[in-house]
Amino acid sequence: MSRQGAQGGGQPRDWWAQLYDPRAPDTGRARASDSLDERYRSVSRTLTDASGAEPGPSGAVAPEPAGVLPMTDPGSVAEVVPDTVLEGTRYGRAALRAASVRGEAARRAGELRTDALLVVRFGAGEDGLLLAAVAAGAGSGPGGHRAAREVCHSVGAAVGRSSARLVADLRADRRSELQPGLHRLTDRAFGRLRAKAAALGLEPGRYTADLRCLLLPADPRCRTRVAFGTGEGGLFRLRGGAWQDIGPPATMLWPPERDSVIGRDPAAGAAAARDGFTPAQPPEPARTEPFRFRSCAADPGDVLLLCGPGLAEPLRAALSPAGQPHAEPTLADRLAARWAPPGGELPGPGAYLDELGRGGEGSDGDRTAVTIWES
Template sequence: MSEQGARRGQEDDWWRQLYGEDDAEGGAGAGGGGAAGDPAGSRAAPAAGAPTGAGPADVGPAEASDTLDERVASVLRTVGPPGWGDRPPPQPTPADAPDRAAPAGDAPPDETPPRAAPTPPDETPTPGPVPPGEPSARRVPSPPPPPSEPIPLKATGPGARPRDVARTAPPPPPPPPPVQAVTYIGDRPPTYEAEPAALPAADPAALDELVPDTALEGAQYGSLTLRAASQRGDSARYRGDVRRDALLTARFGAGRHALILVAVATGRPAVEGAHRAARDACGWIGGAVGRSYTQLAEDIRADRRGDLKAGLQRLTDRSYGKLRARALERGGPPEQYTAALRCLLLSADPDCRTRVFFGVGAGGLFRLRDGAWTDLEPVATDHGTPAPLPETTRATDAPARPGPGLPHGPGTAEYPARPEPFLFHAAFARPGDALLLCSAGLAEPLRQEPAFAAHLADRWSTPEPPGLVPFLATAQLRAKGHAKDRTAVAVWEA
């Protein structure tokens, strides 16, 4: 016998001793039999030289059953749970078939086909065919398929269509360029800067005479909306001069009987104390109207224009008489301590739409209707004349009390009651109208610069009145050659 055959016989003896197979019939030896439930002769290989059945008695053990796989399967069938090691052994490859395969006539006809060794429990089982008669519970489950990419959700329905074939909307048009705020009218900007530069000089003993650069006011009563703004001109801002325009807005009374007064005054240019004269003119006319507001409000509601003109003229003359008296107290010429004065009276009664204007001196009165300006400046019919010299009594040497319309006090005989004609105008306002009262600093460019007037009309012809800040921004529109102080008072009718 060759060395290989001898080694194989020794291995067979070792396996028979392991499973206790001492006789050819598969009886139990001293070491115990096969695994429980396994029939005799179907688990272990037959002994060397012993007959296995109907085959020839001299046939030795088949080499096909003495493989490493069969040995592992045999161990697993013995010590493992039921069903382990029942798979057929893998078929030999062509390379090792001549060495490992047994002759066709050597295998016993009733021998159970060998089964493949199972996969160890710590490894993923490989799916394979299930032997006939094996219960379904012993089937090795197939491994789960590898995870696939998530399926994108798509809209379904009659109105759904793929995103890639959807109609693409045209790109939005580019935003319009930002609108540059119009700060001046003309081919080139004015000489002076738009913002304030120098502050007016202050007197530590008279700080109450300081005037702010800009004043802003607003109100709403019944069907009217009021906006008012007063500011220094470009030249005064550059030189540090005080604002010579004065603005007064006052309400007398309450409810439907209330009366609103707006007064605008401008002192003489290049005159010391011109801003004080403008402030005094507004204050004195405001006091006179406040003391007579009940009768004035009744005359306005009743549209008694003749009585209104006569009464307001007397109040205006008395105010200018006080200005002359103040000039004499200060030791200056009365013609210097004076101011142009323009006023509006507005009834708070929503059923009254009569607006009354009166005043003296330069300025403007305009109406904005349907986007167009109308100059309402009244024609002067009354010119100021010196008052007659009053008679005096020898006993008191006091001047007699002058007649209506003439103020009482020093300088009454020497100087006229007012420097210029008295102006009066009463107008009925329609819904949508805007009435503009202004000083000469705004009236001049409005009359002389068509582009200036068109810009103001465009900004103020809105369905709703502008706020205080937009109103001021429009009122301070600059034009070359017009650098005076300017004051604007606008009334919108709802």
């Protein structure tokens, strides 16, 4: 609470404490005593600025919430998407902050947030595995928000079923095992989206999403971090005070042909069973979007930022050597100044959300990100 004013001998007087003091005399014209609610409203009106925003506990004026709530069908209340979601935790030697915020364009139009965010933990102790998934469905049509959530849940379930094997591969840094396994897992998740699109009578491109995932083992001795997915998005690393674009490169290394005839090949059936899929699952057509995979070693002090297109685009634009100089700090500059050691620090959930909420220049889409601080 802020202290304002002075009384007798220069001693400061806490206005908010006085507001809730039942012995404090009323200063209004009415003879009847004011209730606590009436006192609060009176002080709020006094300190409110011309825009109508009310002061927070620190005395700072909080902005008025902007935007229009999406229209909801009474039969689809279960599909309501919150404007904002926020996650925060410590895991192994790392700290995590994650948020998904509805973009200004969607707020003005009263539309749903089409980005999806999933942060889940599998396993216990040093055998644990954390999965962070970011999906963006804005480009796939009216059902994009459903497609984004479904692909996150599908990938999450498959990673959970394979978590023990994935942790072993991460500890041994077996990239030759991780890449095809995660590729197969991702293809099957998108196969489910294509099947859902067919059931809805839609073209596959009208019910899909961009996906970015990050695997983080709990074992403090394991510094391997793996990012994978398909479509648009980004992976950035803040090291030495500067941002690096380390987005997973595209690869056309499709899963072995024997995996496309599940149920006929014993090895393919065993792989499918391990990943949680039945051997009778029919073959799926090849994806048009390339699979993306990146494995990297985390150094103490690194900051990893996994994000959807709404943040990846302005960050890449700020890091590009081409273009006009900026009169004000870019989004990348602001985040580096606040997060990079030695002057930077781990933000609280509210401060993290505030930084993402401001977005980047020229971008008014949804903003979704997962940030890892390595200790």
